[in-house]
Amino acid sequence: MPVQTVSILDGNEFVVSDIRGDLEATPTDNHGLFRDDTRFLSRWILTINGQRPMLLSINDLAYFRIRFFLALATGTVYVDSHLSVQRQRSVGRRGFHEDIILFNHAHERADLEVRLEAAADFADLFEVKDKVEKKGECYRGVDSGRLVLRYERGTYRRETVITSSEPAEMRDGALFFQVRIPPHAQWSTCLDVAAISRPHHGDAAEARSRRTHSAHASGHELETNLQDWVAGAPKLNSTWAPLEHIYRRSLVDLAALRFRNPAVPGALPAAGLPWFMAIFGRDSLITSFQALPFVPELAATTLRTLALIQGRVIDPFREEEPGKIAHELRLGEMTAFEERPHSPYYGSADSTALFLVLLDEYERWTGDRALVAGLEREARAAIEWVDHYGDRDGDGFIEYERQNTQTGLENQCWKDSGDSIVFADGTLAPTPRGTCELQGYVYDAKLRTARLAREVWDDADWADRLERQARDLKQRFNEAFWIPERGFFALALDGRKRKVDALTSNIGHLLWSGIANKDAAESCARHLMSDALFSGWGVRTMAAGEGSFNPIGYHVGTVWPHDTSIIAWGLRRYGYRKEAARLAWGILEAAELFHHRLPEAFAGYAREATMYPVEYPTACSPQAWATGAPLLLVRTLLGLEPHGEHLVIDPCLPEPIGRLELLDIPGRWGRMDAFGRARLVQ
Amino acid sequence: MPVPALVGLTGRLRIDIGSEVASMIEISDGAVAVKPGDGEADAVAICDSAETAAALRRGHLNPIVAILQGRLSLQGDPAFAIKVMLGLRTMRPDARG
Numbered sequence: 001m002p003v004q005t006v007s008i009l010d011g012n013e014f015v016v017s018d019i020r021g022d023l024e025a026t027p028t029d030n031h032g033l034f035r036d037d038t039r040f041l042s043r044w045i046l047t048i049n050g051q052r053p054m055l056l057s058i059n060d061l062a063y064f065r066i067r068f069f070l071a072l073a074t075g076t077v078y079v080d081s082h083l084s085v086q087r088q089r090s091v092g093r094r095g096f097h098e099d100i101i102l103f104n105h106a107h108e109r110a111d112l113e114v115r116l117e118a119a120a121d122f123a124d125l126f127e128v129k130d131k132v133e134k135k136g137e138c139y140r141g142v143d144s145g146r147l148v149l150r151y152e153r154g155t156y157r158r159e160t161v162i163t164s165s166e167p168a169e170m171r172d173g174a175l176f177f178q179v180r181i182p183p184h185a186q187w188s189t190c191l192d193v194a195a196i197s198r199p200h201h202g203d204a205a206e207a208r209s210r211r212t213h214s215a216h217a218s219g220h221e222l223e224t225n226l227q228d229w230v231a232g233a234p235k236l237n238s239t240w241a242p243l244e245h246i247y248r249r250s251l252v253d254l255a256a257l258r259f260r261n262p263a264v265p266g267a268l269p270a271a272g273l274p275w276f277m278a279i280f281g282r283d284s285l286i287t288s289f290q291a292l293p294f295v296p297e298l299a300a301t302t303l304r305t306l307a308l309i310q311g312r313v314i315d316p317f318r319e320e321e322p323g324k325i326a327h328e329l330r331l332g333e334m335t336a337f338e339e340r341p342h343s344p345y346y347g348s349a350d351s352t353a354l355f356l357v358l359l360d361e362y363e364r365w366t367g368d369r370a371l372v373a374g375l376e377r378e379a380r381a382a383i384e385w386v387d388h389y390g391d392r393d394g395d396g397f398i399e400y401e402r403q404n405t406q407t408g409l410e411n412q413c414w415k416d417s418g419d420s421i422v423f424a425d426g427t428l429a430p431t432p433r434g435t436c437e438l439q440g441y442v443y444d445a446k447l448r449t450a451r452l453a454r455e456v457w458d459d460a461d462w463a464d465r466l467e468r469q470a471r472d473l474k475q476r477f478n479e480a481f482w483i484p485e486r487g488f489f490a491l492a493l494d495g496r497k498r499k500v501d502a503l504t505s506n507i508g509h510l511l512w513s514g515i516a517n518k519d520a521a522e523s524c525a526r527h528l529m530s531d532a533l534f535s536g537w538g539v540r541t542m543a544a545g546e547g548s549f550n551p552i553g554y555h556v557g558t559v560w561p562h563d564t565s566i567i568a569w570g571l572r573r574y575g576y577r578k579e580a581a582r583l584a585w586g587i588l589e590a591a592e593l594f595h596h597r598l599p600e601a602f603a604g605y606a607r608e609a610t611m612y613p614v615e616y617p618t619a620c621s622p623q624a625w626a627t628g629a630p631l632l633l634v635r636t637l638l639g640l641e642p643h644g645e646h647l648v649i650d651p652c653l654p655e656p657i658g659r660l661e662l663l664d665i666p667g668r669w670g671r672m673d674a675f676g677r678a679r680l681v682q
Numbered sequence: 683m684p685v686p687a688l689v690g691l692t693g694r695l696r697i698d699i700g701s702e703v704a705s706m707i708e709i710s711d712g713a714v715a716v717k718p719g720d721g722e723a724d725a726v727a728i729c730d731s732a733e734t735a736a737a738l739r740r741g742h743l744n745p746i747v748a749i750l751q752g753r754l755s756l757q758g759d760p761a762f763a764i765k766v767m768l769g770l771r772t773m774r775p776d777a778r779g
Contacts, residue, residue: 155752263760308761312687312768313777336750343746
């Protein structure tokens with residue numbers, strides 16, 4: 001996120017503005033009030049006597065609330081102004097609320113014209129960066145003292161309603177206030193901007209919102225809700241104080257990223273701000289996994305929501321297949337008119353297996369058999385997808401090739417940029433592609449589903465079959481993907497079943513899932529900790545020295561915190577506890593330097609060269625699985641693993657952390673405390 | 683004959699066209715019966731037109747698209763309604779390719 005913008009959010013509603021609090025959307029400045037993947041306000045500019053106030057300071061009060069302190073410039077070097085402005089804005093409940101307060105610090109009365117320019121382009125998020133000609137009609141008008149901005153395209157209607165507590169003249173695309181402020185006095189107005197997705201539709205909730213909307217009131221609810229959220233999570237104490245800040249930041253950011261939908265109670269984590277405030281199967285699943293020991297309720301909603309929209313038919317446009325778990329659901333105009341396939345879109349090859357992984361992990365932690373019992377059909381359908389659709393050619397491995405060649409994703413693994421699956425010499429691997437971590441996820445999913453089949457669904461025969469399939473897969477995988485001359489697993493098998501021989505972080509996921517044979521894992525661990533992959537801050541997505549390596553290449557050299565967190569857990573799984581601790585320490589140190597909030601990705605420069613982690617220019621922040629990375633790393637450092645009704649605690653801490661305690665860890669054991677002390681010498 | 687995608691599901695989805703009751707879809711552990719008349723239902727699908735209602739009954743409707751377009755709104759248990767409507771899509775002859 002460029003430093004010139006600030007944002008506040010609550011789930012899939014967010015406001016991006018410049019540092020003065022103005023919204024002035026352009027193809028390069030993506031300001032706006034966004035909700036349901038639609039920009040409901042694209043212009044919101046405050047002027048006083050024709051002048052835009054200058055910024056003095058911003059108070060970042062909470063993720064849903066912000067305060068701007070401004071003053072009118074006088075044309076000199078000094079801020080010698082007698083008029084100051086405060087804008088306090090909070091988001092929530094279908095829009096935002098803004099209080100504007102003008103302070104007259106002079107001995108004389110101030111007569112002012114306050115103008116608030118307002119406009120809405122109703123752009124779909126897919127349109128925001130490109131100025132696309134809208135196919136519907138825009139309207140603006142005044143209705144009972146409210147400024148109404150409307151977009152209509154057939155039955156599709158979106159509306160923005162702006163109200164002010166002080167009377168305003170509404171003309172020429174703006175609200176005008178003629179203000180007279182006595183000496184040393186103030187004037188204020190409260191503005192509500194309501195983003196309405198279904199006006200005039202007999203939707204009772206929307207109608208009530210139009211009449212009584214107040215994001216101001218919802219701000220208090222959010223404050224209370226946030227306090228409850230943080231209070232309900234385990235308490236972390238450490239002699240390395242930054243970890244406490246990092247942990248709290250993760251909890252607060254996860255709260256901000258909670259996404260609610262009317263069909264399933266609770267919230268799941270949206271993928272990231274600003275462009276991914278939506279249900280993303282892979283991201284929601286991994287983030288929920290990371291957060292299980294801390295806020296397990298996210299996993300429950302994630303599982304139920306993804307189960308609800310699980311694929312049922314074959315639809316090449318949306319790449320839907322029976323049993324497949326969704327990749328992404330969007331709610332904007334382009335999805336509504338099927339110009340984009342996101343209703344939902346199913347173009348990911350890993351979400352289905354990850355769904356099963358989370359389902360099992362959730363039950364292991366929480367003992368919530370009712371939820372798992374209720375999702376037996378979905379789990380069986382997911383396994384069916386793996387066997388009959390995921391394995392496209394019957395070779396026993398999952399591979400992908402997009403069916404929607406117009407708007408679908410070419411790469412349907414987590415490294416979904418077009419140039420991520422390449423050979424060591426940089427040559428692009430032809431499709432269909434079967435990336436290595438997909439096979440690991442399937443192996444893990446089958447073993448975990450076998451456990452559930454045996455212990456929850458009372459189907460021992462199916463459990464036996466799944467375990468045999470998993471063992472068989474492991475054997476074939478270790479033969480087919482291993483590159484003996486390089487000592488690591490291939491990134492993928494390409495369309496001609498050749499081993500794609502680039503060294504990448506994907507091999508770490510194989511340790512997480514357990515598919516790697518022990519000796520192969522040892523060799524992979526050495527590679528993961530080598531200078532080629534481990535930058536000193538985290539594991540690069542691709543090793544330095546590979547043909548396509550680029551330290552600022554999205555998936556071919558940057559460091560993704562979630563990736564390293566999964567790899568650390570994988571190393572630990574195979575007994576490489578010190579190595580896991582070293583990786584965790586690198587990422588946590590980076591987090592401290594990123595003001596306690598890890599970005600989606602950062603550059604893969606060597607630590608010796610930079611002395612600090614270098615930002616990656618287009619990263620999301622906050623981003624869900626980056627937010628979850630510190631949580632999984634804390635779990636890794638403390639060695640937390642449910643075992644029956646008990647929580648196993650097996651800490652291995654890097655020396656700088658000293659002492660770490662995590663109190664009131666929720667699970668099937670009730671609440672449990674975990675302690676660890678560093679015994680390493682760095 | 684039960685619809686496999688609806689096995690395990692039991693309940694009633696009423697279909698209205700505007701303010702008029704059009705029909706009732708009764709699901710009984712996957713068996714689907716479309717009946718006239720109103721009554722208590724677990725959810726109500728309010729369609730903007732007879733065409734939308736017909737598409738829903740025949741399984742030709744993506745409910746998410748229809749809701750986004752403003753052709754459909756839901757009352758009652760939305761999860762039940764969505765399960766029914768997505769399950770009905772599997773009854774199409776081309777559902778499995």
